[in-house]
Amino acid sequence: MIGLLGATGAVGRTAAQRIAAFGLGPLRVGGRNVAAAADVAASLPGPAHAVRVDLGDPAELAAFCDGCRIVVSCAGPTYRVLDTVARAAFAAGADYVDIGGELAAKDALTGHPLAGDRTAVFSAGVMPGLSGLLPRLLAKGRAPRRLDVYVGGAAVFTPLSAVDALLTRGPRFGAPMAAWRGGRVEPNALAPLHGVRLPGFPVPVHAWPYLTTEAQTLAADTRADEVRCYNVFVSGRLPEALAAAWAEADGADPAALAGSVVRASLADNADFGAFYVMLFTARPRPGEPPGPGRIVLTAVDSYALSGVVMALAARAVLTGSVPPGVHLAAEVLDPDATAAELRDDPLVEDFVVS
Ligand SMILES: NC(=O)c1ccc[n+]([C@@H]2O[C@H](COP(=O)([O-])OP(=O)(O)OC[C@H]3O[C@@H](n4cnc5c(N)ncnc54)[C@H](OP(=O)(O)O)[C@@H]3O)[C@@H](O)[C@H]2O)c1
Known part of the structure; x- marks a missing residue:
């Protein structure tokens, strides 16, 4: 059974x-x-x-x-x-x-x-999950000089996933603006990318650095010199809704704050339709054997x-x-x-x- x-x-x-x-x-x-x-x-x-x-x-x-x-x-x-x-x-x-x-x-x-x-x-x-698994395909048999993870799009948050997004804060989950460099987490290493065109994403997007603990393990397991990990949004609505909810969150029930996050995702979805992209890129170290340098996975429904x-x-x-x-x-x-x-x-x- x-x-x-x-x-x-x-x-x-x-x-x-x-x-x-x-x-x-x-x-x-x-x-x-x-x-x-x-x-x-x-x-x-x-x-x-x-x-x-x-x-x-x-x-x-x-x-x-x-x-x-x-x-x-x-x-x-x-x-x-x-x-x-x-x-x-x-x-x-x-x-x-x-x-x-x-x-x-x-x-x-x-x-x-x-x-x-x-x-x-x-x-x-997909994230966590594929986001830490698929980049390993780019590091098979060769440690990359740099590995980048970009995941996101215009997916509608269900209320439960909005609650989870609000609960995943702190060092057990990841470090905003950090990168992995030289075997450790380097705080405040990166800045948000605004209005950038990224392979696989159908519109210019905003990419917010967030070095998840999953990406940290990926970095250690692949022995990458540098790992950058971004959450990708189609507008400023979701980062703003999440930041506002986090600011209120101390002592408040995340379920009560999830509505604003769901509404922001619905507004993005109304403007851009539903799409979800996972983009992984690897740059080799000099002298390493050749191999694939990019994975693009696209889907309509990330759930x-x-x-x-x-x-x-x-x-x-x-x-x-x-x-x-x-x-x-x-x-x-x-x-x-x-x-x-x-x-x-x-x-x-x-x-x-x-
Ligand atoms: N790793 C990832 O990439 C990823 C991606 C998407 C979602 N998620 C996570 O997956 C979870 C589910 O998301 P969803 O969007 O599928 O949620 P959803 O559409 O709201 O579905 C939730 C399901 O859980 C059941 N459930 C909720 N509370 C329960 C309880 N106390 N006892 C038994 N069953 C219960 C519900 O059934 P009843 O209401 O009938 O109990 C329903 O079938 C969320 O926590 C979300 O953050 C993770």
Whole structure:
């Protein structure tokens, strides 16, 4: 049995379709709105049934996980959920995959007495997720002199993802305006880029430096001399809405502040339509062997694309491609195998490695 939480959501709907289509086993689709979960279960191309579960209710969560080989959570906000569902999955003898969580969730679960036998993979989406995985294709067999990550576009924030965006502040998540240079985080190294044309992006964009902890691990793992990582926006609306909400956030409920972020993303979407671009560039060190220097991935729906990544991660865990332990998807999925899947995926508009 495969337990799937969040299957009625923007990410989970695609994850559910893909996991069912892989034919890996029957699905138990859980959520607070059991009627919506039943509709999803009935739409899947494989055996599935719905059950009511609130992940905040320990007894319901334990019953949901009971009998599962793996529990896959696309529910959120992931920086509140953290290791809650993972612990229930491990207690039921199941492995685990989560759409978010990052280091905060990984650290919370690391050292769990079952972590030596069971597998958990956090942050199996586009960002975090593909943003830390795909650039590794540009560093295979050669440490780059410089690696750049640009991710963003005009995607509508769901309320839960807006809450997550507001929760991901501080050194456990990243450092604004920082770059990775010479083996360490260099604060205040970069400035925002305004009105720049970047490959793959259909309009001039604003790129805000934010050196995520995922990018820091990428830098260390690839031994890149320099890594720059940018969140890309089509206007000033979202950076302004996020900054205003962060300024208010101390002591306030992020859910109450998320509305302004969602509205900013809707306004961008009305002006520019929906698009999402992941651009990675690598510059070689002198004398290094030749290889690809750029990856451009474009999609209309970043949430659905995250659902694809979740399904690939769940399959990798179920088929034994991921060793036991607590991992982040970017560090443990196979970049080549993932790229091969994405290249042919109908939800990916373009995937060009050049
Ligand atoms: N890594 C990435 O790249 C990435 C990309 C996109 C989104 N995300 C994250 O993924 C999460 C989901 O985003 P989304 O846009 O898909 O959200 P969404 O559309 O609002 O869907 C949320 C899903 O979670 C379920 N859920 C929420 N609270 C629950 C609870 N207490 N117990 C059980 N189920 C619960 C909901 O079902 P019920 O309401 O029926 O319970 C629903 O199916 C967010 O935290 C977001 O930040 C990550």
